[in-house]
Amino acid sequence: MSCQFKVLTTGDHDWIEQAIAIEQAAFAEGGMNHWFLVPFIRHGQVFVLVKDNRVVAVAEYMRDFNDLKLAYLFGFAVAEAYRGQGLGTHLLTKSHEHLKTQGFSKISLTVKPNNQVGLRLYEKFGFVKEAFYPNEYGEGEDRLLLTLHL
Numbered sequence: 001m002s003c004q005f006k007v008l009t010t011g012d013h014d015w016i017e018q019a020i021a022i023e024q025a026a027f028a029e030g031g032m033n034h035w036f037l038v039p040f041i042r043h044g045q046v047f048v049l050v051k052d053n054r055v056v057a058v059a060e061y062m063r064d065f066n067d068l069k070l071a072y073l074f075g076f077a078v079a080e081a082y083r084g085q086g087l088g089t090h091l092l093t094k095s096h097e098h099l100k101t102q103g104f105s106k107i108s109l110t111v112k113p114n115n116q117v118g119l120r121l122y123e124k125f126g127f128v129k130e131a132f133y134p135n136e137y138g139e140g141e142d143r144l145l146l147t148l149h150l
Contacts (some may be wrong), residue, residue: 003056003087008046010038018055019048026077030137032060040074047095049087056082057091061099064108071099073109076118087103088121096125100150107150110136110143122146 001144008015015036023031032040037060040046044062048055064070078088096107110133111118127146136143 002048003051003090005091005098006048007079007098008041008048010041015048015050015055016041019046019058020056022055022058022077022079024077025080027075027098031077032058034052034096044074045071045095045099047098049092049094053080057087059091059095061095061107067106069103069105071104071107073107075111089124092121092125096148096150105150106147108145108147110145113142113144122148 006015007021010016016034020032023037035094035129037046040060040062044060047061049057053101056064057139058075059073060075061071062074064072076088078091078094082122092133099107107127108130109122109127111122113132125148129144130147131145133143133145135141
């Protein structure tokens, strides 16, 4: 796998556009746009995998103000053409390593209860179910809260 792990900066204009396209393809109206991704780059951490100068996977993290050792994985997506190649595993591994060097000891995220691919991936990493949030993002948009201790 010849992918580069990168921390996005606001100067990475082409990669920002590509990351937004991946997010919107994966999450439609719930996907990142410029109004959200740029603040995440400035005030959180946005990690990407780049292959042949194309972003193929993206992950956005924010710090939890109630627990400064906790990073919240806000968004995570692999471009459809690159799914099933281990890139999600690679991006999570690299981003977790990076977050550990910054003093984080825990990561949490929410996932749709019926997202079997996501649940398998997160459980493979050792994430455990902590809570169920009914209607978290509106009627019928339930989520599971998963947490991992690094």
